[in-house]
Amino acid sequence: MSRGKPSQEQLALSLPMLDIVNSKTNCFDEDIDCRNYSALEGIPECKKLFSDILDIPSDNILVCGASSLNIMHNLLLKAITKGVDGNLPFSQQGKIKWLCPVPGYDRHFAMTEYFGIEMISIPIYEDGPDMDKIEEYIKDPSVKGIWVVPKYSNPSGIIFTDGVVTRFAKLKPAAKDFRIYWDNTYISQLSFEGQEEPILNIFDECKKYQNEDIVYIFASTSKMTFPGSGVSAVALSQNNKKDYLDYLKYQLICFDKLNQLRHALFLKDKKTINEHMKKHAAILKPKFDLVLKIFDEELKGLASWSKPTGGYFISLYVPHKAKEVINKCQEMGVKLTKAGSAYPYGKDLDNSHIRIAPTYLELDELETATRVICLAIKLLNE
Amino acid sequence: MSRGKPSQEQLALSLPMLDIVNSKTNCFDEDIDCRNYSALEGIPECKKLFSDILDIPSDNILVCGASSLNIMHNLLLKAITKGVDGNLPFSQQGKIKWLCPVPGYDRHFAMTEYFGIEMISIPIYEDGPDMDKIEEYIKDPSVKGIWVVPKYSNPSGIIFTDGVVTRFAKLKPAAKDFRIYWDNTYISQLSFEGQEEPILNIFDECKKYQNEDIVYIFASTSKMTFPGSGVSAVALSQNNKKDYLDYLKYQLICFDKLNQLRHALFLKDKKTINEHMKKHAAILKPKFDLVLKIFDEELKGLASWSKPTGGYFISLYVPHKAKEVINKCQEMGVKLTKAGSAYPYGKDLDNSHIRIAPTYLELDELETATRVICLAIKLLNE
Numbered sequence: 001m002s003r004g005k006p007s008q009e010q011l012a013l014s015l016p017m018l019d020i021v022n023s024k025t026n027c028f029d030e031d032i033d034c035r036n037y038s039a040l041e042g043i044p045e046c047k048k049l050f051s052d053i054l055d056i057p058s059d060n061i062l063v064c065g066a067s068s069l070n071i072m073h074n075l076l077l078k079a080i081t082k083g084v085d086g087n088l089p090f091s092q093q094g095k096i097k098w099l100c101p102v103p104g105y106d107r108h109f110a111m112t113e114y115f116g117i118e119m120i121s122i123p124i125y126e127d128g129p130d131m132d133k134i135e136e137y138i139k140d141p142s143v144k145g146i147w148v149v150p151k152y153s154n155p156s157g158i159i160f161t162d163g164v165v166t167r168f169a170k171l172k173p174a175a176k177d178f179r180i181y182w183d184n185t186y187i188s189q190l191s192f193e194g195q196e197e198p199i200l201n202i203f204d205e206c207k208k209y210q211n212e213d214i215v216y217i218f219a220s221t222s223k224m225t226f227p228g229s230g231v232s233a234v235a236l237s238q239n240n241k242k243d244y245l246d247y248l249k250y251q252l253i254c255f256d257k258l259n260q261l262r263h264a265l266f267l268k269d270k271k272t273i274n275e276h277m278k279k280h281a282a283i284l285k286p287k288f289d290l291v292l293k294i295f296d297e298e299l300k301g302l303a304s305w306s307k308p309t310g311g312y313f314i315s316l317y318v319p320h321k322a323k324e325v326i327n328k329c330q331e332m333g334v335k336l337t338k339a340g341s342a343y344p345y346g347k348d349l350d351n352s353h354i355r356i357a358p359t360y361l362e363l364d365e366l367e368t369a370t371r372v373i374c375l376a377i378k379l380l381n382e
Numbered sequence: 383m384s385r386g387k388p389s390q391e392q393l394a395l396s397l398p399m400l401d402i403v404n405s406k407t408n409c410f411d412e413d414i415d416c417r418n419y420s421a422l423e424g425i426p427e428c429k430k431l432f433s434d435i436l437d438i439p440s441d442n443i444l445v446c447g448a449s450s451l452n453i454m455h456n457l458l459l460k461a462i463t464k465g466v467d468g469n470l471p472f473s474q475q476g477k478i479k480w481l482c483p484v485p486g487y488d489r490h491f492a493m494t495e496y497f498g499i500e501m502i503s504i505p506i507y508e509d510g511p512d513m514d515k516i517e518e519y520i521k522d523p524s525v526k527g528i529w530v531v532p533k534y535s536n537p538s539g540i541i542f543t544d545g546v547v548t549r550f551a552k553l554k555p556a557a558k559d560f561r562i563y564w565d566n567t568y569i570s571q572l573s574f575e576g577q578e579e580p581i582l583n584i585f586d587e588c589k590k591y592q593n594e595d596i597v598y599i600f601a602s603t604s605k606m607t608f609p610g611s612g613v614s615a616v617a618l619s620q621n622n623k624k625d626y627l628d629y630l631k632y633q634l635i636c637f638d639k640l641n642q643l644r645h646a647l648f649l650k651d652k653k654t655i656n657e658h659m660k661k662h663a664a665i666l667k668p669k670f671d672l673v674l675k676i677f678d679e680e681l682k683g684l685a686s687w688s689k690p691t692g693g694y695f696i697s698l699y700v701p702h703k704a705k706e707v708i709n710k711c712q713e714m715g716v717k718l719t720k721a722g723s724a725y726p727y728g729k730d731l732d733n734s735h736i737r738i739a740p741t742y743l744e745l746d747e748l749e750t751a752t753r754v755i756c757l758a759i760k761l762l763n764e
Contacts, residue, residue, distance in 0.1 A: 251451065
C-alpha cells in the first residue's frame, strides 16, 4: 500500500505494445532512423502523440526518456548551475525558496530539499492550492518555483478548477526566473467511471495572458503502459524550449527513439488512448470502491478521507495519530508510506495524513490491508 | 563523414533483438518485474552482462539508461552541486581544472567547457597520454579529473598499454575528489580483423594499489546494438557506488528495465558478444582499408594519419591547413567534423587535425568522399 504502482492486471493491458516494434518494423519516422543517433527533440510521431495528450502543439514539445521526474530534476539542475533563460544561476542568488502545495508528492519535495531549497507549504483545498497565498508569496523574488500535480493531485486526488488554472496562468512573480512545474502525469487518466474529466489547458491560458514562459508542463506514459519503461515529455514555450535544448545538448546525443516509436505506434491518438485508459479505469474502480466502502463502514467519527474520482491515491486523515497508525500497521504486516512524506521536510504538523495507494494489490489482499488500517485506528482510539 | 555512427548494415545485425522481448516473454528477473517501478541499480541479468563486458563484479556495476555520456554528465553535475564523496561541491571550490588528452572526444570537452571548468591539454602518443605530464599536473589540488577513452581512443584509435593503465591506477592526486572518467565505450569492439585486443583491467589495477575510488568506468551498448536506444553502465568502487546512488535516487525511480532485459537476452555473455562484434568488424574492415589505401595512394608527403586497428575514427593530420581543407570539402559537398573539435575550446594550435569517420557511409560513397578530401588537400598544396 506504499507506492502508486499499477497492478499485474494493468501491466498486462500493454503487453501487445511489446510486439509492435519488431525486426520487421519500419523504424524510420520521416527521415529519422529510430535505430541510430539523432533527433534530440524526439521523433515527430511521438511529439504528435504528446501533442494529442496535452492538446499543445508538437513544436512546443520535447519527448525525452522514461522518466518525467528526471526532466524536472534536469530543469532544476539547469536553474541551479546555469540559470533560467539568461538569469543568474540559483547557486549565485543566495537563498532560494519554493512553494509546495500540501499534501503533495514526496519525490518533488525530496528533490528541492536535497538541493537546499527552502520549501514553503501551501494548503491545498477541493478546488486547488490556496491561490491567495501563492499570489502573496511570489512577490518575494527569492521564490523561484512551485510544484503542482493539477489533475488527480498526488495524493489528495483533486482536480484544479478552471478558476485556479487561470490564476496560475496570470501569475506575475517578482522573480523573472520563477517557473511553475506543472506535473500533469495523470492527464490521460479517466475517472474510475471511465469518463474524461477535463482540466483547463494551462498552456492556452498562459498564452492568453502573454505568460507562456512561466510554465513547464510534464507528462509521461508511466501510468498508461509500463512505469519505468515509458516515455516522458515536457511542453514549453519556444523561448523555454530553446533555453532547455541549449542545456540538454551537452548531456546526451538523443533519447531512446525506438521506445518513442513503440509508444507512438501503440497509443496512436486520443481515441486509442481513451479506449486503453478505460481498461485501466475498470481495474482501478473496484479497488477504490472497496477501500472507500470499508472506511465508510469502519471509520466514521474516527477519521476523514478524500473521495477521489480518479488517480492513484486516497488521503486518509487521522488527526494527531498518523505516525502511530502507520507504525501499528507495520507491526501487523501492512506497509504504508512514511508519516509526513506528503509534506516538505516530512513534517506533517497535525500528524494526521496517511497516503493510501490501493492500486498495486489484488482485491482480497487490499481488503485485508484496509481492514488492518481500520483496526489500527480503532486500537489507537481505545 | 562527420559522426561516428554505425551504418545501416551494422544496425541490421541487431534487428533480431527487437523480437526478443515480446508479449509472451517472462519479464521477471529474479523477483523484479521489469515492467514496473523498481531496481534503480539495474536488473541482475544486465548487471551480469556488463560484468562480463568489463570483467568487473556485478556488485560494482550500475546499469542506467541509453547514454553513457549522460552518466558522465550526471556525475560531473553531482561533483559541481553536491561534491564527490563528502568533499565540498566544485561550485564552492573556486577554479576547477580538468585534464584533456588530445586529440580527444569533442563531447567530453564541450561538457567541461560548458560548466566553466578550465581544460588542460595533454598530448596523446601511441601508448596513451603523456603520463609524466599527468603525474605533474595532479599535484595541483584544483585539478579534479581527466577524460580518457582508453581503447580505440576517439579519435586517434590507440589502445593504452599496460604500463599506461598501471600508471593511471597508481595516481595519487592532491585533490581527494579527483576522478578518472574512463570512457570504455569501445571495450567490446574487436579489431577490424575480428580479434580481441585486450586492455589491462583498470579496476583490478586500482584495487592492487588500494586506489579503487579514483576511477569511474563507463560502458554502453551504443556501438553494439542501436546507438541512442542501447543500455549504458558505470562500474565503480563500493564507496563511489554508494556516493552516486545517494545522488541518483532523487532524480528518477528507475531506468528502463525492459530495454535492459532486451539487451541481456540478446547479448547474453562474452561469447555471444564476440560473435556479434565479429560481424561488426567484418563490416568496418573494408571501410577503413579503403580510406587508408586511398590516403596511401594520394597523400604521401602531404599529410600523415593514424592507422587504427579498431574503433570508429582515423586522425588525419594536415599541418596548418585543417580548417581550409574542411571548408574546401564542405564546398565540394563532403561534411567533416568542425576543425579543432577534438581539442579543448576547439583550438587545434597546429590547425592540423581532421577527424575522419568512415563507418556510416556505404563503400562507394566513402570512396568518393575520401577522394574529395584528398583532392581538397592537393588543391590547397598547389
